[in-house]
Amino acid sequence: MKSIQIEDDLYHFIASQTQDIGESASDILRRLVMPESLLNTDNKSVSEKVTPDSTVTNPISNTQSADSICQSAAVFSELEGQQLQAIPKIVERWLLVLSIIHKHNTQQFAKVLGMSGRNRTYFATDKDTLLGTGSSTNPKNVPGSDYWVITNNNTAKKINMLKEVAEQVGFKSAEIQQLIEIFAPEHIE
Structure with a gap:
């Protein structure tokens, strides 16, 4: 070789x-x-x-089309170069991971717009839509995208939302588990 x-x-x-x-x-x-x-x-x-x-x-x-295929390998490749554990704030780490998923799965990422809870919409294409779904949503822009996400959730909820985002864009279940282990190893049971 x-x-x-x-x-x-x-x-x-x-x-x-x-x-x-x-x-x-x-x-x-x-x-x-x-x-x-x-x-x-x-x-x-x-x-x-x-x-x-x-x-x-x-x-x-x-x-x-080639554009509709989940690019999980590219996401993992880029995450390897990041020092996620050096980012102390989970919300900043979470936004970075969402940004990388969006970067490599732009077309599929639009599926996250359908994600919501009982009373809240989780993602939108503008801040005001999220502000209208609750009094303490604390929307933030997913860096490098036109998407906004609510951030006033605990870490367990962020992990569950990240799992759902990965599923929406086409990650396989083993890849989703690997993504969560990279994102928040200190919160894995």
Whole structure:
């Protein structure tokens, strides 16, 4: 096996193309740059599955655009470079994680607008909408986005909201658990 050095932006792009947990950089690059005819049948790309009738299929449907695929790998890659535990205020840490999820899942992030509790709307595209849903919502802008979120919740509620956001944009359950462990390891039971 050979090693190569690549710049950070290229690394983040490659990581954002991950389709399965544990997929190696070699598998991703092979899938992206090597024509099907060059792929060895013993070394199939992780994105391909052999069905019982021995035909090769792609698990991503043709109707699904690349922009609609959850970019959880890119989120985790960017979170690796952050020192989340060095951010003492949970609300600031939470806003940073929401910002990174939004950055890599812009189209899917719109689904959070449907999130609400009994009496409160959790996300909106303007501050006034959230102020209108309660007297102590303390709305803050999700950095780098047009979205606002209520922040006057305890840490347990923020964790639950983060789980729901991750689910809305398409994270798998194992990825959601990993995200929570990164966000607030001191609050994991």
